Each structure stands twice: as C-alpha cells, then as structure tokens.
Amino acid sequence: MNQLPRDTVRLLSSSQVITSVLSVLKELLENSLDAGASSIDVKLENYGLDRIEVRDNGQGIKTADTPVMAVRHYTSKICCHDDLERLETYGFRGEALGSVCAVAEVAVTTKTVEEDISVQYMLNSTGEIVSQKPSHLGQGTTVCVLKLFKNLPVRRQFYSSSKKCKEELKKVQDLLIAYAIIKPDLRITLVHNKVVVWQKSKVADHRSALLATLGPGAVANLLPCHYHQEQPEISLEGFLPKPGADYSSTSSCSPDKTFLFVNNRPVHHKDVMKLLRQHYAAQYPGDSASNRYPTLLLKMTVSPSSVDVNLTPDKTQVLLVNKEAVLTAVEALLVSLYGFKPGGDPSAEKQLGREMSPSLDDASSKDMDVGVTNHNDHGIALSTAKGSDASLPPQTSNSSSSSSVAEDWIVNQSSFSLYDDEAAQSCTQTTETDSANKSSERLEDNVGSVTETNQPQISAEDWSRGTALTDPVSREPLQPVKIHQPSKLNHSHSNELKSNCSSNKKMFNSIMEKRDALTAYDLISSRAVRAPLSSATLLEKEARAEVLREEPTAGLQDVSVTAQERWKNLREDDHKKSEEKAKHHQDQRSKLAPAEGPRDPSPAPPRSHVRSLKRKAPLSNQQLLDELFSAQPQRKMKTSAARPSQPLPCSVAALRLRLQRLSSRRSAAPRAPPHRLVNRLASQNAWVILCGQRLMLLNPFRVEEALLFKRLLENNILPAESLQNPIQLTDGNLGGAEYTDALCNMEKRSPELDGRLLFSDPRLVANGFKIKLTPGLTSADRHLEVTAMADCVPFLGVDDLREILTAVLHRKAGTVQESRPLKVTNYLQGEAVRLARQVTTNLSREDVEEMLVRMEQQLGENSRSCIHGRPFLQHLSDVPVTEQEAQALLTPELQTPS
Numbered sequence: 001m002n003q004l005p006r007d008t009v010r011l012l013s014s015s016q017v018i019t020s021v022l023s024v025l026k027e028l029l030e031n032s033l034d035a036g037a038s039s040i041d042v043k044l045e046n047y048g049l050d051r052i053e054v055r056d057n058g059q060g061i062k063t064a065d066t067p068v069m070a071v072r073h074y075t076s077k078i079c080c081h082d083d084l085e086r087l088e089t090y091g092f093r094g095e096a097l098g099s100v101c102a103v104a105e106v107a108v109t110t111k112t113v114e115e116d117i118s119v120q121y122m123l124n125s126t127g128e129i130v131s132q133k134p135s136h137l138g139q140g141t142t143v144c145v146l147k148l149f150k151n152l153p154v155r156r157q158f159y160s161s162s163k164k165c166k167e168e169l170k171k172v173q174d175l176l177i178a179y180a181i182i183k184p185d186l187r188i189t190l191v192h193n194k195v196v197v198w199q200k201s202k203v204a205d206h207r208s209a210l211l212a213t214l215g216p217g218a219v220a221n222l223l224p225c226h227y228h229q230e231q232p233e234i235s236l237e238g239f240l241p242k243p244g245a246d247y248s249s250t251s252s253c254s255p256d257k258t259f260l261f262v263n264n265r266p267v268h269h270k271d272v273m274k275l276l277r278q279h280y281a282a283q284y285p286g287d288s289a290s291n292r293y294p295t296l297l298l299k300m301t302v303s304p305s306s307v308d309v310n311l312t313p314d315k316t317q318v319l320l321v322n323k324e325a326v327l328t329a330v331e332a333l334l335v336s337l338y339g340f341k342p343g344g345d346p347s348a349e350k351q352l353g354r355e356m357s358p359s360l361d362d363a364s365s366k367d368m369d370v371g372v373t374n375h376n377d378h379g380i381a382l383s384t385a386k387g388s389d390a391s392l393p394p395q396t397s398n399s400s401s402s403s404s405v406a407e408d409w410i411v412n413q414s415s416f417s418l419y420d421d422e423a424a425q426s427c428t429q430t431t432e433t434d435s436a437n438k439s440s441e442r443l444e445d446n447v448g449s450v451t452e453t454n455q456p457q458i459s460a461e462d463w464s465r466g467t468a469l470t471d472p473v474s475r476e477p478l479q480p481v482k483i484h485q486p487s488k489l490n491h492s493h494s495n496e497l498k499s500n501c502s503s504n505k506k507m508f509n510s511i512m513e514k515r516d517a518l519t520a521y522d523l524i525s526s527r528a529v530r531a532p533l534s535s536a537t538l539l540e541k542e543a544r545a546e547v548l549r550e551e552p553t554a555g556l557q558d559v560s561v562t563a564q565e566r567w568k569n570l571r572e573d574d575h576k577k578s579e580e581k582a583k584h585h586q587d588q589r590s591k592l593a594p595a596e597g598p599r600d601p602s603p604a605p606p607r608s609h610v611r612s613l614k615r616k617a618p619l620s621n622q623q624l625l626d627e628l629f630s631a632q633p634q635r636k637m638k639t640s641a642a643r644p645s646q647p648l649p650c651s652v653a654a655l656r657l658r659l660q661r662l663s664s665r666r667s668a669a670p671r672a673p674p675h676r677l678v679n680r681l682a683s684q685n686a687w688v689i690l691c692g693q694r695l696m697l698l699n700p701f702r703v704e705e706a707l708l709f710k711r712l713l714e715n716n717i718l719p720a721e722s723l724q725n726p727i728q729l730t731d732g733n734l735g736g737a738e739y740t741d742a743l744c745n746m747e748k749r750s751p752e753l754d755g756r757l758l759f760s761d762p763r764l765v766a767n768g769f770k771i772k773l774t775p776g777l778t779s780a781d782r783h784l785e786v787t788a789m790a791d792c793v794p795f796l797g798v799d800d801l802r803e804i805l806t807a808v809l810h811r812k813a814g815t816v817q818e819s820r821p822l823k824v825t826n827y828l829q830g831e832a833v834r835l836a837r838q839v840t841t842n843l844s845r846e847d848v849e850e851m852l853v854r855m856e857q858q859l860g861e862n863s864r865s866c867i868h869g870r871p872f873l874q875h876l877s878d879v880p881v882t883e884q885e886a887q888a889l890l891t892p893e894l895q896t897p898s
Contacts, residue, residue: 001065004073004094008080017313018099019155021048021148022171026314027100028143029179030090032056034077035141038202039187042176047165047192049156052145060112060141066119069108070097070127085305090265090315097143098127103155105146109135173198174256177213178266181259181297184209196834210239210297214257218295221245227333232306232322234329238298243338247284251292261299262307267318272298272330279334300326533585535578536567543567675852677845685841687848689873693881696873700848702866703855704839709832709867710858713817716828718768718790729771729784733798739805743784744773746808763808763819768793769801793827800824829867 018024025042032040035058045051061069068074075094078087100106101123111118118135149156159165173190180188180200189199200212210219219239227236241250258276260267276296281289308319320326462468469478533541543563547554554562570578678688678695687698731737746761757773764771768790774783790796800821807813820828843851855872865871880886 001068001074001076001094003068004075004078005080008078018103020171021052021159021168022175023314024048024052024100024104024145024148025054025172026175027091027096028052028054028145029175031096031143032058032141033179033183033186034089034091035059037140038185041189041191042172043191044169044172045193047159047169048145048172049148049159049165050146052148053142055137055140055142057138057140060115060118060139061108061110062112063115063119066108066110066121067129069121070101070106070123072098072127087304087309092310097123100145101125101127103152104148104150107144107146109137109142109144111135111137111139111141113139169197175266176200178259178261180213181206181209182261182264182266182299195837206237206297206299207239214295217249218257221250222296223337225333225337227329229329232325233303234322234326235301236298236329236333237301238296240296240298240334240337241280241294243283247289247292251280251289251294253292255293257295258293259297261297262318262320263301263304264299265309265318266316268316269318271323271327272300275327275330275334279331279338283338298330300330302326533582535575535582538581538585539567539570539574539578540564675856677848677852680845688876689852690879691873693879695876695879697876698848698852698873699866699870700843700851701836701839702870703851703872705832705836705866706863706872707851707854707858708835709829710817712828712832713820713825714815716831717766718792718824720765720768720770720788721791722788723786726772727786727789727798729786729798729801733802734805735802738809739802740784742805742809743771744782748773762816763804763813764801766816767800767804767819767821767824768796769804793823796823832867 021044025048029040029042032054035056037056037058039057041053041055043051043053043055065076073094075092077089077094078092097106097108102125106123107120108123109118109120118137118139120133120135121129122131124130159168169192176188176190176198177200180186184203184205187200187202190197200209203209203212207219207224210222221242222239223242225236225238225240228234255273258273260269260272262269273293276294276298277290277292280294281287281292302320302322306321308321309315311317311319458468467477470476471478540560540563543566544559547559547562551558675696675698676690678690680687681697685701687700689696689698729740729743731740734740734743743759746759746764748757749760751757755775757775759765759769759771759773769786770788772785772787776782786798786801800823803821804813804819807819811818813819864873877889878885880889
C-alpha cells in the first residue's frame with residue numbers, strides 16, 4: 001500500500017462519511033470484491049448496530065501492509081489522480097476502514113496464500129494496530145465492526161424504531177442482490193441474528209443470477225438485449241421486459257428491481273431511468289404503467305476515462321463524459337425493442353435508422369456487424385461500426401430476409417399506407433369491392449415502379465415524417481386511403497329504420513327517460529323494467545342521432561345540450577306529432593303486457609315459456625295466482641305404486657358367525673396407522689396425537705429435521721472442486737497396503753485416452769473425493785492421486801478418505817450412508833438443521849399426517865429422536881378405557897368421599 005500524494009487527496013475532495021449500516025457494508029463488500037473474492041459471508045447482529053462481519057476468501061492483506069491498512073489515504077488501487085482514467089476497481093480513496101474505525105470498534109483477520117496462519121488485528125479510532133493474535137481462519141479477510149456509532153448517540157438514536165431497522169436491513173439485502181446479479185460467479189450469504197435471510201450460490205451467467213435472485217416468474221418475461229458501437233465506445237447488455245407483457249409481472253411500484261450498472265458498478269442515473277420508464281410505459285394504454293418501474297438489468301460499459309465516479313461519497317452517482325451518446329444508444333436499443341415512441345428524440349431515431357438500415361450484403365462489404373435475434377424468444381442484439389451511413393434500398397416483399405428490426409418495421413408499415421390520392425377518389429365513385437381492387441392494383445404498380453427504378457433511398461427520419469414515398473406522377477407524398485361514408489338517406493326512410501330498430505333493439509337512458517310507477521307485473525317479471533318513453537325523450541333520441549351524424553366528434557354533453565335546445569324551440573305542430581308518437585309507443589307497450597284476468601286457451605307453448613308466464617302474472621289477480629300455484633303441485637304429484645316386500649329370516653347365531661369372519665378379515669388386513677392426529681396447539685406449534693391409549697405431544701420440526709438428515713445421508717453428493725496440486729496417495733498416508741488394495745478394488749470408469757482410471761464408486765463421489773489411478777505392471781508401480789475434493793466441508797482431507805476405507809474394510813459398508821466420515825456427517829447435520837428452520841410454522845393437517853407416514857416408513861422404531869437427541873413425542877396422559885379409570889384420573893378434590 002502507498003500513501004496518496006497531497007494533490008491527489010485534494011483533487012479527490014470527497015471524504016468518506018459513515019452514516020448508516022448500509023454505507024459500512026458497501027465499503028467492506030467492495031473491498032472484498034477488489035481482493036478477488038468468490039465467496040462472501042455477511043453476518044449482522046441487531047440490524048448491524050451491535051456487530052457487522054464480512055468474511056471473504058480473497059487475496060488477503062500482506063503482513064507488510066497491515067500497519068497502514070486502516071490509515072486514511074493509504075491504498076493499493078491507485079497511485080495518483082491520473083489513475084482514475086484507468087480505474088478497474090470499486091474503491092480508490094483509501095478511506096473506508098479509517099472512516100469505519102472513527103465510529104466503531106474494528107477487528108481485521110487476514111491471511112494470504114503465502115502465510116501459514118491468519119492473524120487478527122485490533123484497531124483504534126485512528127486506524128492504528130493496538131493488539132494482534134493468531135487466528136484459525138483460512139485464506140482471505142474478515143472484518144468485524146462492533147458497537148457501531150458508539151460515540152455518536154444521536155446517529156444511533158436514529159435506529160431506535162424497529163421500522164427504521166427493518167428498512168435498513170431491506171436496503172442491505174437490495175445492495176447484495178445488485179452485486180450478486182452483476183457478479184454471477186460470486187457466492188454470497190446474508191445472516192441476521194444467526195438466521196439466514198438471503199443467499200445466492202455461484203452461477204454461470206447473468207440470466208442464472210436473475211433466476212436465483214428474482215425468481216423464474218420475473219425472468220420469464222425478460223429478453224436478453226445487446227448493443228455495441230465503436231465511436232465513442234459504448235456497450236449495452238442486459239435483460240429488458242418483453243413488449244406487450246403484463247405490466248404487473250414486469251414492473252413494480254419501487255425501483256428496487258431496476259438494476260443499472262456502469263462498468264459493473266451499481267449506480268442511480270436519473271436520465272437513463274427516465275428513458276427506460278418512458279419507453280416502457282408508452283406501450284400500455286393510458287397511465288396504467290406511468291408510475292411503475294420496469295424490472296430489468298442494464299449493464300453499460302464505457303471507457304474508464306469517460307466516466308467520473310468521484311461525485312458522491314457512496315459512489316452511486318457517476319458523471320458520463322459522453323452522456324448524450326450513451327442516452328442515444330440506450331434509446332436506440334429501446335426503440336428497436338418497443339418501437340418508435342411518439343414525441344421521442346429525433347436524434348435517436350435518426351441514429352437507429354443509420355445503424356439498422358444496411359442489408360446483410362451491404363454489411364459484409366462495409367465491415368459492419370448487424371445482428372438481430374427474434375425478440376419474442378431470444379432478445380435483441382445490435383452492433384454498429386463507425387461511419388456506417390448506408391441507407392436502405394426499398395423492399396416490399398415480406399418474404400425476403402431482413403437484417404434489422406427497422407427494415408421489417410418499414411416493410412410491414414408500408415403495406416398499410418402505400419395508397420395515393422387517386423385510389424382514394426376512386427373509392428367514392430365505385431363500389432367497395434371495385435375500389436379495393438383498384439387500390440390494390442395501384443399499390444402494386446407504385447411498389448413495382450419504386451423497386452424497379454433507383455429512387456432516393458428511405459431513411460427512418462423521412463419515413464417518420466411521411467415524406468419517404470411519393471406519387472410518381474405528381475411527386476407529392478402518398479396519402480392514406482380515406483373511407484367515405486354513404487350519402488344521407490331521406491328523412492322518412494331514416495324514421496322507418498329507427499322505428500324498426502327501436503322495436504328490436506333495447507335502448508335506455510337512465511338520465512333522460514322517466515320511469516312509470518312500478519306495478520306488480522314489473523315486480524314478478526323476469527325482464528328488466530322499462531317505462532314508456534315520453535314525447536320529449538323520443539324527440540331527443542332522434543335529435544341526438546342527427547347531431548352525431550353532423551358532428552361525429554361532438555361530446556356527450558354537447559349532444560345532450562343541443563337535443564334539449566331543439567326540444568325547447570320546437571313548433572306547436574311538431575309538439576303534437578311527438579305526443580302522438582309517445583302515445584303510440586305506450587300503446588305498443590300495453591299490448592305486450594299481460595292483460596288482467598285469465599287468458600283464453602292458446603296453443604300449448606313450450607314448458608319454459610309457460611313458467612315465465614306464471615311468474616309474470618299480476619299480483620292483483622289473486623284468483624289467477626291461486627289457480628296457478630295450487631295447480632302446480634298437482635301436476636308434480638305422481639301415483640306411486642306399492643313397493644313389493646318379502647320377509648327375510650334372521651338368526652342371531654348366523655350374525656355371530658358372520659361377525660367372527662369379519663373380525664378375522666380385519667386382523668388379516670393392513671393395520672391402521674398407529675398415530676392419529678387430535679388437534680394442534682397453536683401457541684406451541686405442536687400437535688396432540690393419539691398412540692393407542694396414550695395422548696402424546698408431537699414436535700413436527702424435530703421429525704422433519706430427522707427425515708432431512710436421513711435423506712441427506714443417503715442421497716447428498718458433495719460438490720468436488722479441482723485441486724491445483726493433486727494429493728499423492730501412498731500406503732503410508734492411507735494406513736497400509738490393505739487400505740490401498742481396498743481403494744483400488746472400488747468401482748471405476750472406463751480408462752481415458754492416457755490410460756488413467758477415474759473412480760466412480762458412490763462411496764467416494766458422494767463424500768466429495770475424485771481420485772485417479774494410473775495403473776502399472778505391479779502394485780508398486782501404480783499411482784494414486786486425489787484430483788478434486790469438496791471445499792464445503794472444512795478441513796476435509798486424506799484422514800477422512802482413510803475413515804471411508806476403514807468403514808469399507810472393517811464394517812463392510814456397502815452404501816453411502818454407512819461410509820460417511822464424521823466431518824461429512826456433522827456438515828450434513830448442519831444442513832439438515834438449516835433446511836428444517838425454513839419449514840413454515842403453520843403446517844396443515846395433511847402435511848403432518850404425511851410426515852407421520854414418512855416417519856413410520858423411513859425411520860425405525862428406535863429412531864424416535866432428532867439430531868440433537870430430543871424425542872419426537874412427549875407423553876401427556878393415558879386415555880381411560882373404563883369408567884373406574886376415568887374416576888381415578890380425577891383430582892382428589894373432585895372425588896366424592898367414601
């Protein structure tokens with residue numbers, strides 16, 4: 001580590017300030033990543049106020065650098081201010097540990113690969129070492145922060161409420177998720193108060209990282225996208241929401257699922273976020289998605305010299321030198337995925353037209369790499385070269401392969417808008433079919449003339465303005481087809497059509513129309529109540545239709561006001577005509593209503609129609625209702641014939657014999673489960689079960705823990721990591737020649753090309769050992785070596801392999817479960833406990849019954865305790881069989897004196 005010069009410290013001019021648990025954790029996490037760590041464990045106690053521990057497996061701190069590792073402005077990442085133009089690390093100021101020491105107690109435990117043991121250093125408030133002692137930890141660095149803000153009571157008081165503490169824990173988890181996504185090969189865990197809050201294992205790529213952090217439901221609606229340009233050098237990668245996908249599954253109300261990165265650094269950039277939200281919300285109608293944040297990953301890679309990360313102390317905001325170019329590139333990527341947004345930046349559209357216009361042949365001749373994958377399935381990939389200013393030759397065939405999304409868009413859109421003014425005029429003079437044929441013929445002629453002659457080539461800007469395609473005769477821009485309405489019919493014919501429609505079509509306006517008083521017919525009728533229309537309502541309906549024909553764009557309120565004014569200014573003779581129409585309408589309605597009194601017999605209608613007539617009978621005609629309802633049960637009554645009966649002989653001896661046979665069959669049948677659930681004790685998360693005549697208390701979590709441990713013992717395969725230096729196996733380190741012979745007799749795969757054999761015996765593979773055998777002419781010439789070993793079990797080595805061979809030789813262990821070494825067994829016990837803690841506390845009755853069945857099937861009679869030796873069942877009481885036993889269970893106070 002070197003001390004930064006004074007001028008560099010002055011130019012950085014942004015001293016680190018520790019204001020929260022999040023700021024402490026961010027600095028320690030970035031230090032671990034800069035050290036090349038592939039595994040990071042974060043542990044918090046009391047939301048980080050009492051203890052923050054960050055452990056990694058990075059390079060460690062050299063012994064020569066430990067005296068100044070926490071002194072301000074000492075760093076190994078830069079030497080001067082000019083190094084910021086080539087910055088490839090997260091940190092560069094050399095102030096992280098020094099700032100943390102000023103507000104808490106700090107202990108650092110570190111070990112490099114060259115050192116034999118690790119050393120723990122205790123630091124004071126200025127970052128100087130006050131004591132040191134050896135430690136058992138392995139390679140890497142562990143920073144432990146105790147009593148945060150111990151000397152700042154006001155800042156510690158800020159976290160006095162549980163709400164603030166939970167919000168801080170949520171921010172910590174969001175930060176870890178961001179780094180877990182941008183670093184797929186990073187294993188990271190978050191533990192709070194000894195409970196695993198969140199964890200992510202090592203994965204292959206960014207998509208797998210998104211699956212591990214956000215879940216398959218969110219990633220299923222994301223498309224991989226790629227964009228690249230050389231001048232200025234900008235590369236965009238990420239996963240964006242699918243066009244047209246449901247916004248409830250591709251966005252959220254908060255920006256915690258919108259991940260933006262600049263040179264692998266998580267940042268907040270308002271302009272980029274604004275662009276993303278605008279283009280995402282533009283594909284949904286109205287303002288349904290305007291206030292939502294899309295779920296996406298956007299990784300922006302620019303030259304380190306064109307970005308300034310020294311803006312804020314937390315380095316979450318950056319200054320882009322080529323900001324406009326980056327925004328244009330982002331918008332070009334969004335336009336290629338979601339289409340042109342109205343009112344968008346014309347510069348981005350113009351650049352998109354230049355970047356995406358050349359065909360495949362032109363691209364090969366101009367050294368241009370333009371690739372597009374189907375964005376419905378695989379996403380979008382765009383890349384352009386400097387100076388690619390080629391334009392698109394007009395093509396109109398949808399069957400030809402296109403090299404860009406913009407070309408497809410032009411082709412598809414041109415099939416809808418290549419119509420000229422002459423085709424529009426012919427529409428008004430001929431029938432609809434003739435006009436369609438002529439317009440299609442003119443369309444083909446125009447397209448053919450455009451493709452045959454070398455016209456000026458189309459650009460995206462001209463196309464968006466509507467000036468790309470011109471008429472070959474008049475040289476004017478082509479206009480879309482105008483659909484002309486048919487001429488108005490005469491007034492009498494329109495009235496006739498209205499009267500016919502009014503009889504068949506139900507039109508109701510609850511505002512303008514007035515209802516009549518409800519009758520008994522309306523109350524028992526199955527149809528909707530419809531009052532007769534008044535003269536004013538009928539006239540206003542006709543007036544509204546005429547106003548809408550004259551002014552189709554008029555609003556509902558304007559139409560109603562105009563109709564009312566026409567009614568007020570109506571002449572006296574027109575008033576009389578309206579009254580006659582209203583009276584005629586009321587007469588027609590009265591004819592449809594059922595008449596009073598019984599009707600004349602008519603041809604028998606369908607049964608359903610008869611029932612509807614019964615319901616429509618008026619209440620005032622009581623005689624008719626009595627006749628209908630009294631006759632109904634008479635129709636349903638059926639004369640049931642007497643059922644035949646025959647007496648059967650009965651013998652008590654025969655019944656006794658039959659009962660004996662049934663009891664013998666029941667004894668031969670499979671027995672009922674010995675445990676029966678009674679009820680659940682909600683306060684203790686336990687269940688009361690009945691075992692024969694005994695009431696027992698069941699702890700389902702202990703049962704699940706034992707079942708998980710048994711399953712892990714039988715089936716779990718420890719992942720083996722390759723060793724840089726394979727371990728040689730000899731008779732000496734294995735314990736003798738008999739152990740070596742036992743190892744060589746285990747199952748092996750077919751020989752490789754070099755003649756070596758790889759052991760495939762499950763007793764070795766499941767315990768995390770990969771061993772290769774190089775055969776020789778004699779047993780002394782053979783060569784054994786361990787090439788890979790599990791790193792998840794601490795201190796696993798040759799001694800554990802010897803323990804496996806001992807089980808095979810002396811205990812005749814033939815299964816994986818019988819050959820587990822002690823270290824592996826203890827590790828699997830811890831995994832079983834961790835998995836059992838993730839089981840929900842509110843188990844259903846079906847879950848517990850299924851657990852009891854698995855306990856009977858998988859665990860023996862003697863295995864009725866958990867890993868820690870605690871029993872599954874606690875005896876409560878015995879269920880009395882006789883009345884005397886029940887009396888004996890009563891307390892002495894309740895028993896009667898003898």
